[in-house]
Amino acid sequence: MANLLRSYVGGAFIATAGDPFDDLNPSDADDIVARVPAGNADDAAAAVRAAAQALPAWRDLPGPARAEHLHRWGEVIGSRAEELAQAMAREVGKPLGEARGEVARCSVILRYYAGEAVRAIGEVVPAQAAGVLQFTLRDPLGVVALITPWNFPLAIPLWKAAPALAFGNTVVLKPAEQSSHLAILLAETAEAAGLPAGAFNVVAGAGGTVGDALIRHPDVRAVSFTGSTTVGARVAQVCAERNVRYQTEMGGKNVAIVLADADLDLAARLTAAGAMRYAGQKCTATSRVVVARSVEDRFLAKLGAQVNALSLGPVTDAASAVGPLISSDARDRVRAALAAAGGERLAGGDAPSDARFARGFFVTPAIVRGVDPDAALAQDELFGPVLASFTAADLDEAVALANRSRYGLSATLFTRDLPSALAYIRRIHAGLVRVNGDTTGVDPHAPFGGMKASSSGSREQGSAAREFYTEIRTVQVVG
Numbered sequence: 001m002a003n004l005l006r007s008y009v010g011g012a013f014i015a016t017a018g019d020p021f022d023d024l025n026p027s028d029a030d031d032i033v034a035r036v037p038a039g040n041a042d043d044a045a046a047a048v049r050a051a052a053q054a055l056p057a058w059r060d061l062p063g064p065a066r067a068e069h070l071h072r073w074g075e076v077i078g079s080r081a082e083e084l085a086q087a088m089a090r091e092v093g094k095p096l097g098e099a100r101g102e103v104a105r106c107s108v109i110l111r112y113y114a115g116e117a118v119r120a121i122g123e124v125v126p127a128q129a130a131g132v133l134q135f136t137l138r139d140p141l142g143v144v145a146l147i148t149p150w151n152f153p154l155a156i157p158l159w160k161a162a163p164a165l166a167f168g169n170t171v172v173l174k175p176a177e178q179s180s181h182l183a184i185l186l187a188e189t190a191e192a193a194g195l196p197a198g199a200f201n202v203v204a205g206a207g208g209t210v211g212d213a214l215i216r217h218p219d220v221r222a223v224s225f226t227g228s229t230t231v232g233a234r235v236a237q238v239c240a241e242r243n244v245r246y247q248t249e250m251g252g253k254n255v256a257i258v259l260a261d262a263d264l265d266l267a268a269r270l271t272a273a274g275a276m277r278y279a280g281q282k283c284t285a286t287s288r289v290v291v292a293r294s295v296e297d298r299f300l301a302k303l304g305a306q307v308n309a310l311s312l313g314p315v316t317d318a319a320s321a322v323g324p325l326i327s328s329d330a331r332d333r334v335r336a337a338l339a340a341a342g343g344e345r346l347a348g349g350d351a352p353s354d355a356r357f358a359r360g361f362f363v364t365p366a367i368v369r370g371v372d373p374d375a376a377l378a379q380d381e382l383f384g385p386v387l388a389s390f391t392a393a394d395l396d397e398a399v400a401l402a403n404r405s406r407y408g409l410s411a412t413l414f415t416r417d418l419p420s421a422l423a424y425i426r427r428i429h430a431g432l433v434r435v436n437g438d439t440t441g442v443d444p445h446a447p448f449g450g451m452k453a454s455s456s457g458s459r460e461q462g463s464a465a466r467e468f469y470t471e472i473r474t475v476q477v478v479g
Helices: 041-060 063-079 081-092 097-117 155-166 177-192 207-216 227-243 266-279 294-310 328-339 396-403 418-425 462-468
Strands: 007-009 012-014 020-025 028-037 133-141 141-146 171-173 201-202 220-226 244-250 254-258 285-291 344-347 367-368 384-392 410-414 432-435 470-478
Touching: 007 041, 020 081, 020 177, 028 081, 028 177, 041 141, 041 201, 041 207, 063 081, 063 097, 063 155, 063 177, 081 097, 081 177, 081 220, 097 177, 097 462, 133 410, 141 155, 141 207, 141 432, 141 462, 155 171, 155 177, 155 462, 171 207, 177 418, 207 220, 207 227, 207 432, 220 227, 220 266, 220 462, 227 244, 254 266, 254 396, 266 294, 266 410, 285 294, 294 344, 294 367, 294 384, 328 384, 384 410, 396 418, 410 418, 418 432, 462 470
Parallel strands: 141 171, 141 220, 171 201, 220 244, 254 285, 254 410, 285 384, 367 384, 410 432
Antiparallel strands: 007 012, 007 201, 020 028, 133 470, 344 367
8 A cells, every 4th residue: 555645844744634546657557656635725724834933033044054954955865866766757757867867956956046045135226315325135025835746846846945945935835746755755855954844844735725725825925836827827816816926837839940951960859859758748848840841851750760769668667768648637638639630640649559558658759740830739738749840931930830829938949050040039939049959958047937828927046036036125224
């Protein structure tokens, strides 16, 4: 029998209310990773209360002392790196190589924000009157709620929690149901690092109950959300009505543009990786490619070869690059979308026949050419290993097709022509803009976020995190 998860509240692991549901290994649905309690508003309130009680002491702790806590947390995660990577592969189906990379990134995130905790917290501003010292201070907001997805089950919670803590806030994390076990393991590392009780809390449970209670709680002063556009819009509405700060990072329909002068081998390799690794389950995954008409056939042949070279395998296979989808519902949704897409399917989209895949949620990577640019497969975020291919006569037509989306998260252009690259950079509607690179990923110290329906407009990570997790006071001293 799988363990029943306990939430981490006020420095203790406690029972959570509600009938539990099974958290399955997406590579082998017979393997129950953990049992997750549904939770309720009282569980959310207990976590907020613990965070509020811890706030004065944590807020008043000098920045260098908070930095030491974050450094130790990173060291603990590093000491348990392989355990965490194996748990990640098992719980969310992330190929082991990528899981190891994500765990390593967690330590980098914590080290970076440990440094941010000791940076200047204000600036001197010249006053109009003589003899007046005028300066600004940045203060923490208070208790912040973090609602995070399953696809980056450690990195996203930490790139939200680390800056929140570095700048003096306390945190309540509500993880996705499918990554609840990893969130509790993260709480274990926080406890082992000696983080003060109540500074970091984790409440496992269903988003419709625990998450909703958190965003409505009167003592929560900010909400940072990553997830679907539908839920993000609801989070934004509730927070706006309460007049509390919020950021919502939501969907993407990310695009690669391949011009005729591009290095087609490089473009094919990076487009295949961006679209298909981790079964396309990244908000920055490449889901559309627009190819210059004169090189379309050559490029698609190279792309197909690169996709075929990516290993589809269970999480127990260290060579796996693609892996399973997160659930049976996700698998069925992808296959239904492909069946309704129209166009010419060049590869994939089927259930693999090998017996190794029989108990998991696998779909072979698919490339579809000639889809209507306004069709669902071209417009809706699918979160699966599916790439829709389009053609364009030139850069103008390619950028117009790329921008024909309600999303604006990530885009890349493959070209050797500098003027084309500069024109694309000015005109593409995306928060993450690449040239000759992958659409996926971002440095932990660089701002992250999108345009249009991809984001509420604020940015995560890097210097932008300070803007979100602190508020400014202007002080005048007359003497």
